[in-house]
Amino acid sequence: MKRVLLLLLLAGSLLPACNSGKQEKAKSDSTSIVVPLASTPYYYTQLKGAIGDRHITMQLMKTAPNLYRGYYCYDSTGVPISIWGSQDADQVKIYEDNSNREEERFFGGTLNDDGIFKGVWHGDSTSYHFELHTDLRKAQQLQVFYSADSIRLLPSFAGSPLGLASNSIIWPDSSTDSTLSAFLRKEITGDVHISDPQQFVRRAIDSFVTSYRIAAKDADTSDIADGQSASWNWTTESDMKVVWNTWPLLVIEKYAYDFTGGAHGNWGATYRTLDLSKRKVLTPDDFFKPGYKEVLSPLLDKAFRKKFHIDEDESLDQSLLVKTIVPNNNFIVTGKGVAFSYVPYEIGPYALGQVTLFIPFTELKSIMKKQ
16 A cells, blocks of 8 residues: 555656755754755755654655655664655655554654654554754765656557656765765765766666667557556656764665566665765674674574564564575664665565564674774
């Protein structure tokens, strides 16, 4: 259902669109920066405040018209929680992904141009008021660029299937030091020579449109006329999110979803943990001593059992495609611990979705290198 809603929101804005959340600001003073949350078309910001008496930090992004994504964490635990939501009039509802499918957990409230998000959080069979304020101290400033397009499989046919494409990226703010900016652009694009975000955000869109036009040559028009055309409603959706942003650590997510016919689409998220001070991508080998995998696997098994309520006497391969979970390089670091993330089919069936397992630093002392 969430996937359907996201696609409907994107489909509602199919005219090609490009914009950015540029803000005029003094390069040396990030404490005074406020992103206008109501009027800026697309943006990234960091918000801090509390749900009840529990302090949180939120990485909030507007990545498409009326579409919000990001992460938040309770400051006491540092566990990243994925969020997504939409806007109806002046009301914003932002859901959090959680393993308890019997109860929704969400933020409902308003965003204003003073950089404040306030309202009521619902979850755990209760509710709490919250008020979050812009706080970009110690955070890397970023912009968001978005583009979308659509194409008919058969332009002259009124009932033609559609190809839908959207892409959203982050980009270093213009105030960023040139060396750091070059490092970030390379990690975002994969190519040190790319310097134009507008062109880069369109690249995936244009590639999809070209592929769809080529595929249309093999379409069976008789099937389409009979209404048997669902497999030609192709979709590609890409975006980037901020998971953690406290100097010198910046963690970004690159998400992609593609449907080109078949039983279901393919999707997954990859993560990059960046040390901005060293201009370096961090891997588990940078954090842990040799032999760490043997220590981490039981901890990952334990984290999976806890997250999905699996009894100790139940073999993991009754729920997964593996008997034990081995750490990979899809690696997240926060101020309180690390997480390893596994795309669909990597350790479990497609229906399980992407599995992200967090382990606090307190359980990792024996294998951590001195930083």
